Amino acid sequence: SAVISQKPSRDICQRGTSLTIQCQVDSQVTMMFWYRQQPGQSLTLIATANQGSEATYESGFVIDKFPISRPNLTFSTLTVSNMSPEDSSIYLCSVHGQDQETQYFGPGTRLLVL
Template sequence: SAVISQKPSRDICQRGTSLTIQCQVDSQVTMMFWYRQQPGQSLTLIATANQGSEATYESGFVIDKFPISRPNLTFSTLTVSNMSPEDSSIYLCSVEQGRVDTQYFGPGTRLTVL
């Protein structure tokens, strides 16, 4: 399976600022996904990012708040803009691999907004 890294692993940010999370994969993948996991909760898909096209956002998530870049087949970024304490979560990227389209997850970025 792919090896996925994320930066930063954690951060504490002030309200109103923005944070960009990076996701790097050790092999080329067509689709990358960004999820949010709020404390003690399940995972919620934010958006799907294909290389060379606009990200597709799930209901409740908008590009102005969570802009995504996908400049090549091994890298993506998610920006959490104009943060509020409600954005405190773990943000995970994932990639799809294999014949049965299993998603493999990065280690996550733990974000705390004060």
């Protein structure tokens, strides 16, 4: 399976500010996925990022709040904009394995918004 890294691993931010989370994969992948894991809740898909095209957002998530970049086949960023305490969560990126079915996850970014 691919090796996935995320930066930062954790951060504490003030409300109204924005944070950009990076996801780096050690091999080229077509799709990268961004999930949110709020305290006590299940992982929820935010969007799917394909290289060279606009990200596809799930219901309840909008580009203005969570802009995503995908400049190449090994890297993506997710920005959490105009943050509020409700954005405090773990943000995870994932990619497909060789079977193109199983998703493998990065270590996550733990965000606390004060």
